[in-house]
Amino acid sequence: MYYVAHRLFAAHDRALAAQLAHHLALKIGEDQVFLPFCDTDEEDLVADVKGRRIFELDRERLRSVRAFLAIVHGPSPDDGVCMEIGYAAALGAPVILLTTDFQDYSAAPHGPRTVFPDPLLDALATRIVRVPLLGTAVRGPATSRFADFAARNHAQAQYATEACVDAALQLPARLPTMSVPAQDSSTVYAEPSPYTAAHYALPGLTTITGVTILGPTRFAAVEPITAARHDWDAALSSARIVVDGSGPETPPGAALLIGAACATGRPVAAYLPRSTYTHAVGREPNHRNLMVQYGVDATLRSADEVTAWING
Known part of the structure; x- marks a missing residue:
C-alpha cells in the first residue's frame, strides 16, 4: 500500500494530493494507493467518536504501508502529516517528501540550510522531490496575466506530482528492515x-x-x-x-x-x-x-x- 499524506484543510491541498494519488494509481492500480479523507470518506463518515475512528482507519493503513508519500510545504508543516511521517519512518517504510516551497531554512542568518524548517524532516526522508520553480505557459491573446500565472502554477504542480510518482516507482522491490533501538x-x-x-x-x-x-x-x-x-x-x-x-x-x-x-x-x-x-x-x-x-x-x-x- 502506498500512502499519500497531505494537509486536509483547504480544497487546493486536497486537489493536489488527489492529483498525485491519481497519477500513482495509473501506474500501480487504485487498490494499491490510500488517500486519507478520500478513502476514509471523512466528510460523510458517521461514527460514535468520529475523530478517533478516522485516526484508527489511518493507523491501520500506516501499519501496512509499502511506501509513504507526503506533500510538505512552507514554514509550518502540517502536524497531522508530520505525525504520519514519524509513524511510517519508525516502521522502516521509505518516505518520499514532495515540496514546491522555494525557500530554504536555517536556525541562524548564515547557518547551514535545510529543505524543511525542522532538520528532522530532511533526515527522515528517503527521497526529497523538490520542484521550487513555476512552470512555463504560453499566454494566448484572450488570457490575462493572472490566467497565465495560474497556468504556470498548474504546470509546476503537474511536474511535481509526476516526479514524485517516478521516485516512488524507483524504490527497490525489497527494502531493509529497520531495527527499533532498545529502550x-x-x-x-x-x-x-x-x-x-x-x-x-x-x-x-x-x-x-x-x-x-x-x-x-x-x-x-x-x-x-x-x-x-x-x-x-x-x-x-x-x-x-x-x-x-x-x-x-x-x-x-x-x-x-x-x-x-x-x-x-x-x-x-x-x-x-x-x-x-x-x-x-x-x-x-x-x-x-x-x-x-x-x-x-x-x-x-x-x-x-x-x-x-x-x-x-
Missing part, C-alpha cells in the same frame, strides 16, 4: 517547542531525579541533518518521550516523535498548557489535529503533570 529505562527524551520563550526547556524537568533527560541537538548543530538523526535515535532509545505541543499547531519535531512513539509502543505525552480546538460536522472537538491528539498517551497541562507523568 534505556534511565532516559527520557524531551522535545521543546520552537514557538515558546523557553525553546530548549520544558517545565517540570528540573525537579526530576533518577533519570537522564535528553534533548535535541539539531537546532544549533554545524551539521543539522546528522544531528537530527542522532536526536531520532536518542528519542527512540528512551523509555519515555515528552514533547511541548505549544504553538499555532503542534511543532514538526514534536509531531514526528509522537508518530514514532505511537508506531513503536513507546509512552509519549504532550505538554499543552493551552490549546485551541478544531470542530467539524459530526466530529468531537479535537486538540487542533486528531492524529496528534489520539497518538499521545497523555496531554499534560502543568509542570507538575509533566513531573508526575515522567516519574510514573
Whole structure:
C-alpha cells in the first residue's frame, strides 16, 4: 500500500494530493494507493467518536504501508502529516517528501540550510522531490496575466506530482528492515517547542531525579541533518518521550516523535498548557489535529503533570 499524506484543510491541498494519488494509481492500480479523507470518506463518515475512528482507519493503513508519500510545504508543516511521517519512518517504510516551497531554512542568518524548517524532516526522508520553480505557459491573446500565472502554477504542480510518482516507482522491490533501538529505562527524551520563550526547556524537568533527560541537538548543530538523526535515535532509545505541543499547531519535531512513539509502543505525552480546538460536522472537538491528539498517551497541562507523568 502506498500512502499519500497531505494537509486536509483547504480544497487546493486536497486537489493536489488527489492529483498525485491519481497519477500513482495509473501506474500501480487504485487498490494499491490510500488517500486519507478520500478513502476514509471523512466528510460523510458517521461514527460514535468520529475523530478517533478516522485516526484508527489511518493507523491501520500506516501499519501496512509499502511506501509513504507526503506533500510538505512552507514554514509550518502540517502536524497531522508530520505525525504520519514519524509513524511510517519508525516502521522502516521509505518516505518520499514532495515540496514546491522555494525557500530554504536555517536556525541562524548564515547557518547551514535545510529543505524543511525542522532538520528532522530532511533526515527522515528517503527521497526529497523538490520542484521550487513555476512552470512555463504560453499566454494566448484572450488570457490575462493572472490566467497565465495560474497556468504556470498548474504546470509546476503537474511536474511535481509526476516526479514524485517516478521516485516512488524507483524504490527497490525489497527494502531493509529497520531495527527499533532498545529502550534505556534511565532516559527520557524531551522535545521543546520552537514557538515558546523557553525553546530548549520544558517545565517540570528540573525537579526530576533518577533519570537522564535528553534533548535535541539539531537546532544549533554545524551539521543539522546528522544531528537530527542522532536526536531520532536518542528519542527512540528512551523509555519515555515528552514533547511541548505549544504553538499555532503542534511543532514538526514534536509531531514526528509522537508518530514514532505511537508506531513503536513507546509512552509519549504532550505538554499543552493551552490549546485551541478544531470542530467539524459530526466530529468531537479535537486538540487542533486528531492524529496528534489520539497518538499521545497523555496531554499534560502543568509542570507538575509533566513531573508526575515522567516519574510514573
